[in-house]
Amino acid sequence: MITVSVSASENYNVLIGRGILADVGKLCADKLKNTKKILVVSDSNVTPLYTAKVKKSFTEAGFETYTLTFEAGEENKTLETFGNIAESAARLGFCRDDAFAALGGGVTGDITGFAAACYMRGIKYVQIPTTLLAAIDSSVGGKTGVDLPEGKNLVGAFHQPSAVVFDPEVLSTLPxxxxxxxxxxxxxxxxxxxxxxxxxxxxxxxxxxxxxxxxxxxxxxxxxxxxxxxxxxxxxxxxxxxxxxxxxxxxxxxxxxxxxxxxxxxxxxxxxxxxxxxxxxxxxxxxxxxxxxxxxxxxxxxxxxxxxxxxxxxxxxxxxxxxxxxxxxxxxxxxxxxxxxxxxxxxx
Ligand SMILES: NC(=O)c1ccc[n+]([C@@H]2O[C@H](COP(=O)([O-])OP(=O)(O)OC[C@H]3O[C@@H](n4cnc5c(N)ncnc54)[C@H](O)[C@@H]3O)[C@@H](O)[C@H]2O)c1
Ligand SMILES: [Zn+2]
Missing domain, CATH: 1.20.1090.10 (Dehydroquinate synthase-like - alpha domain)
Structure with a gap:
């Protein structure tokens, strides 16, 4: 496994290694010490491929794990999807110490990160990129946001993740x-x-x-x-x-x-x-x-x-x-x- 450390307003590691998706819960645990609940967000293409594995991993690491799926595509990187994530978290009783996990490409990472930046004025989140673009670019650096009909990424926030976990094996299913x-x-x-x-x-x-x-x-x-x-x-x-x-x-x-x-x-x-x-x-x-x-x-x-x-x-x-x-x-x-x-x- 390769570790790259990022020092910004939050210090965190990017972990890269084959097969580490199964250990994602354990790998994130020390950055989520006070977290009880995790909401794993992914899109309709990624959910059937990887959500069960990720959910199992977080559950085994001791987290109360929930999942949320939205329709895949940039056209769904909207305030509506953002609202659904925040409302689900509220219904599930998520508090300040709980966290989100963005499992997917840049669309999932940007919306989930933005929801984490705003829910209760900011909770933690981790990035689990599943596209090459997300792995080398969007999962790192803390830019989050959604599109408006008037233009891309017009609403957003800087909010660094607490960890980034990338398993290159997920690219085997990428078109x-x-x-x-x-x-x-x-x-x-x-x-x-x-x-x-x-x-x-x-x-x-x-x-x-x-x-x-x-x-x-x-x-x-x-x-x-x-x-x-x-x-x-x-x-x-x-x-x-x-x-x-x-x-x-x-x-x-x-x-x-x-x-x-x-x-x-x-x-x-x-x-x-x-x-x-x-x-x-x-x-x-x-x-x-x-x-x-x-x-x-x-x-x-x-x-x-x-x-x-x-x-x-x-x-x-x-x-x-x-x-x-x-x-x-x-x-x-x-x-x-x-x-x-x-x-x-x-x-x-
Ligand atoms: N925050 C940043 O710094 C930053 C940087 C660059 C791009 N972005 C944003 O990232 C977005 C683009 O990201 P993207 O290209 O990853 O798009 P995406 O998240 O839409 O993913 C592309 C497609 O691949 C599918 N997919 C994802 N992982 C898969 C896998 N492992 N197997 C099979 N299918 C899979 C998705 O369902 C989707 O259909 C844009 O919204 C862009 O604005 C953000
Ligand atoms: Zn770009």
Whole structure:
């Protein structure tokens, strides 16, 4: 088992290891010392696969364990689902010391974390990611929230989990499309950090290097989160590819997945930087190679002006412009302030 420690407003460990799902209760127990009741939240795809195992594990570790299932899909990352979780907890008599467990992908993690942030003004929760995206990104760092009809993630809170337990064996049931979705974030880390993360993507992710890969991604993210939990500075690096990626995702009516869209966003930014002479031909080819290897190399069908116009409504914008992440090399990305006009010219 690999342990990555995260130090933020709450210190916690990310545990990664094959087969550890059966021990999740025991592994979380020392972080949930005063907890009597646990509500395991998962979606309608994940529940039939893993909830019984997780429930058994928490029960054997001495917790009074309850489960709640919501309909799978981003369209259910809503205030309504959030309300159902909070109301169930209230009906079950959950108090301040009790906890939630988010068993699933980023949708489950974001809603459950948000419900934990709000129920009785904040109770503990643990993350048990079951998608690659959740394992390397969304389960760590404490961003929680739900979507509104007006836009994604518009309501939320920062609330760190008490533990993250990831068993890579759960990825065996994950559809190929969802694996690629997670690889989009994987490429993001490879471009931001370079080194071994890049090497693994270049040689191909496989069962032998999967745990190491996830641990390296989480370690990188946790270092950034430790330095800037609330995203006022360096954490913005994690938005590499996201300004244009979010725009593409939205303009496609969410037909293009998040991972595919941000991979495309990274590609556009890398190409722009190469054209400006601030990214070497060699580094550009490396990035293209990684996108090819993961089946994520694609020219956007949406025009650049349209993408920039859609980026104007991104919630991460500031009054004086956008903080755009530019690529200088693999392992060297920078946050640069640009107006929309400058971004349009940059990627032309
Ligand atoms: N909080 C953060 O820092 C952060 C970061 C990145 C993304 N996100 C959020 O994460 C969400 C996307 O997460 P996601 O891609 O994991 O989506 P998801 O949770 O919807 O999972 C994708 C699909 O895979 C299914 N699934 C999950 N695990 C499975 C398994 N082991 N076997 C079979 N099927 C399985 C789910 O039911 C769903 O249909 C978005 O809402 C995004 O905003 C949050
Ligand atoms: Zn993302």
């Amino acid at each position: 190929e499309k969802e694996l690629r979705n997670g690889l989009g974030e994987g490429i993001k880390y490879a471009v931001l950090k370079g080194g071994r993360i890049k090497e693994i993507i270049q040689s191909g992710l496989n069962p032998e290097n999967l745990e190491e890969f996830c641990a390296l991604c989480v370690k990188y993210k946790s270092e950034i989160v430790s330095r800037d939990e609330k995203e006022s500075g360096v954490r913005q690096l994690l938005n590499l590819g996201h300004t244009l990626g979010h725009a593409e995702e939205k303009l496609s009516g969410y037909k293009i997945s998040h991972g595919e869209a941000i991979a495309c966003g990274i590609y556009i930014m890398a190409k722009a930087s190469k054209n400006k002479g601030t990214l070497s031909e060699r580094a550009f080819e490396e990035i293209v190679g990684m996108l090819e290897k993961t089946n994520l190399l694609r020219e956007s069908e949406i025009g650049k002006e349209e993408l920039v116009a859609a980026a104007a409504t991104d919630k991460k914008n500031h009054a004086d412009g956008l903080n755009v992440v530019t690529v200088r090399d693999t392992g060297d990305c920078r946050i640069e302030k640009m107006s929309l006009k400058e971004l349009g010219e940059y990627i032309k």
